[in-house]
Amino acid sequence: MGLEENGGGFVRRVGDAGSGQFTVRSRHAALQLVLCALEHCVTERLGSKAARIFRLIYTKKYIEEDDIQKNAMLVNKECKQLTYKLMEEHFISVQPMRKPASAGGMAKAIYLYHVKLHSVAYTGLEMCYRSLHNVLRRAAHERSAHARLVDKQRRVRTIVHGMRLRGETQRNIDDVEETLTPPELAVLQGVEKRLKQLSTAELELDRNLFIFKWYFMYPYVE
Template sequence: MIKAVTRRIDENAGELMRFLLEQMYLRSPAWAPESSPLCALELRERCRGVAAEWPLLHQFLDQYLKVLEESGGGLVRRVGDAGSGQYCVRARHAARQLVTAALDHVVTERLGSKAARIFRLVRSRKYIEEDDIQKNAMLVNKECKQLTYKLLEEHFISVQPMRKAASAGGLAKAIYLYHVKLHDVAHAALELCYRALHNTVRRHAREAAAHARLRDKRRRVTTIVHGMRLRGEPQQNIDDVEETLTPPELAVLQGVEKRLKQLSIAELELDKNLFLFKWYFMFPETN
């Protein structure tokens, strides 16, 4: 949330968001949909204490609060006028916004940017007909239909059949309304994250085990070379020890370490997404 506000506004707004979250942690019940109200006077006292580090935040606190309320993505709202204004953090709304962004990323990675465009369009409307999707998505009809059905197949969108009232002497016409059940889509994405994390951990373990001997050899060489340097041995002797690792072995090690690093980063990203989805599910589903 702090990073989102920093990117959207600036670092001063991010610091203000940090303080609001700290106060939410100290004053509000765990997993509260909204934080307990915090008055602007308390915020001003806090900013006075960090005026040397954040002079603009201290000088323009009222303006930053207004910008945060109006342009902060709905993460903060004003709930009263006492104490120069009272503000609260909308945790449930923040969880929903972050999960929505995560789902957009999942759709983009699995089906491409055009499918993500259709997904965002359907999500922005409560219900939308197939013809309206084709008109608003700015895609070729055939491609738009294929991507829409792919999203439906992957359970990112849902369809609700309905019948239009029949005209005089005519038959009732069936129409299909597409919509996004965010709670169900988040559950599906959560399962994808679990499966991806399982595969990533297994791949990391298999990659490490397959090259365990070579990695252990490099560790032994590194340890020996470090000891030789501490003892002040000649560089020629150190070079002789380092050359026990041949160029092909070094190339293999470089590739292995690169893959292991990528897998570790993937694990961290999946853990982050799992936290977001679980945070979202901590709040009751709302219409």
């Protein structure tokens, strides 16, 4: 398969002369990546079933509540609850419409659910900023709360490194390393694990912020 087939729709062939030329559809790429980022936000906050409903509504453009339940293949009560949760979190919107009246009948009101992508993308952007703020605060708290213990570990490692360079005995090295007690080592392992998780979350949020900002670089088209 060629570049065009493997490009996920991001690459398009232009012209047939020779081997042709390829263009990168950067706006289309930004749109698809924003959709992925929003689906991830929905999954993180409301679960995979809510993400399925969000994806369905976006794909269908406009869809009635009964059709959401049928297409999402969820229990009616659960589907309604998740749909309303999506509305509360501003991931989807509802548009009231009126069906033409039948002979001798009254016009019937229907409600169509849809995704205002530009507006939802702003919601996603704000969520990323809030989450990043919380992650950075949490990481700063971890470092501050255990600063003395982390500093002690750093000093022990520096001393041990110098002892190894001088060729001192392993017994002497062990004596220095044992100044860090088992409870202290357990705390340090926990701190290191949490800081690593927070660092991973920070990188993920930075990636999503880049995607949202890239999307907003292009003029808004309804």
